[in-house]
Amino acid sequence: MTSDHVAVRLAQSEVALLIESLDSHEYWQIGDELPRKNGEVFIPGDMEPDLIWADAEPTAAQRAAIGEVLRCRELADRLRVLLDDGESATG
Numbered sequence: 001m002t003s004d005h006v007a008v009r010l011a012q013s014e015v016a017l018l019i020e021s022l023d024s025h026e027y028w029q030i031g032d033e034l035p036r037k038n039g040e041v042f043i044p045g046d047m048e049p050d051l052i053w054a055d056a057e058p059t060a061a062q063r064a065a066i067g068e069v070l071r072c073r074e075l076a077d078r079l080r081v082l083l084d085d086g087e088s089a090t091g
Contacts (some may be wrong), residue, residue, distance in 0.1 A: 015083045022076040026069055033065040043069050 010018075023039075031041035035052045041065045044053040058066060 010084055015079050018081070019076050019079050022072045022079075028044045030065050030072065031069045033059075033061045034069070041069055 010073060017018075027036060027039060035042045042052050044058065052066050080090075
């Protein structure tokens with residue numbers, strides 16, 4: 001039986017670079033289908049009140065992009081936890 005998990009040893013600076021890369025990927029690649037401004041991609045629920053999506057229903061392409069943005073953000077959050085844990089362990 002094979003696992004879909006991979007163990008990788010990375011320096012904190014490499015984890016930080018991956019987080020930055022995910023943010024860039026979200027904005028420049030996935031965000032093409034979505035509202036974006038000043039380095040931020042906006043998906044439903046990002047702001048309260050939601051000035052962008054309150055009166056708009058996402059298209060099929062936007063729904064797919066929203067799913068990809070969420071995947072990127074979740075991965076970046078998981079990496080941030082690792083980075084934060086490493087900083088607290090060494091600091």
